[in-house]
Amino acid sequence: MTETTSGEAQPRALLISAQSADKLAELCREAARSPFRYGLRRQTDARETLGKYRRAAVASGEAEAAEILLAPPETHGAPKKLAFAFPGQGAAGAVPVAELRRILPTFSKYLGIAEKAAERAAGVSLSRILEKGRGVSALEEHISVFAYGAALAFQYIGWGFRPDFILPHSLGEYAALAVSGMAELAETAQFVCRRALVIDSIKERGVMLHAEAALDFAEELASRHAAELSVAAVNGARSVVLSGTAEAARRAERALDAAKIPHRRLRVPYAAHSPLASQIAEKIAALPFPALNEPSCPVFSSIDGNPLTAAEVSRPPRRAEQCLRPARFDKALASARNLAQGAQITAVEFGVHRTLAGAGLAALPQSRWLGASSMKNYVAGKSREYCFKRGIMETAAALWEEGFANGAEWTKI
Structure with a gap:
């Protein structure tokens, strides 16, 4: 991906809904003649209400938009459960921070909270770390993965996409605490930084x-x-x-x-969940930890897959266990399957890369696994800014199409 947006045709969104599949197909054919005539407005057969049947096209040009509108609709059943997934270390990557903060006000707000916390706790610039990409230290990697995922998740919630449950993997559990309302973002960000500094004291990284x-x-x-x-x-x-x-x-x-x-x-x-971590487990257990509330939705433990409670997460020994015991994402996925009770699950993974999708789709074969900022298809020659913006729009469009929120504020980006 190139690093400039000069001269690029930016992605735009067209939303269409109707009360029947036939009427939706008719509206799509009509819109395909001149897609951007509708701008970013919703188009429905009954202007006052949104229809049950929906199509969303995110494209840079009218020909591309028309192709999307005229393609056979993807069949995803009738999804009833929305999952947010938070990955652990290894999910970092270079992020166009300035552009995302310009177009995503809620993301900018929460990233700013995390940035101030990281500066206080560790004296680092979160924005510079995110712009750079993969970190060479646990501190850089962990605060990057945590803050990017949590801030972007708050943006999706601001658009009306609220998760039915949360699937964290290892480090991702701390982002899940903040996003579910179990802990304050600033306090959790400071803990993540202090924890990472202790980890960086290990001489052998493994x-x-x-x-x-x-x-x-x-x-x-x-x-x-x-x-x-x-x-x-x-x-x-x-x-x-x-x-x-x-x-x-x-x-x-x-x-x-x-x-x-x-x-x-x-x-x-560093080699997480390894015998090397035994030398720092007690130090991590002793770190100041955020005050906790009960979650707004189930958060499945990265240790055993059970729903987290404030009492359980508050135990200092658990913070050591979270470093030493294996991350059992398989058990979290099993819990999600049981909670869904046969309903289709749509998961949104809040990392720069989709590192959990393979495991998620294998365990939940009827699910749909989206990247919060990942494009559906790679577009060669486009800037990083374009790719992130389009990826976010495509995922929001997919969620809107599936009926997870009636608002379309995400089109304003």
């Missing part, structure tokens, strides 16, 4: 490996090097992460190669 292995195989492999290697995350039936010292990781890679199990190293600043 290595994390993703392997397409069954849990029992991964556990047996980790047990051979119990003081140096552990199962750090379980994302699905054949999706696990091993974490530990560099030497233990190399031995694990040789064993995985011998068993012909695909694996890859993760680009992360």
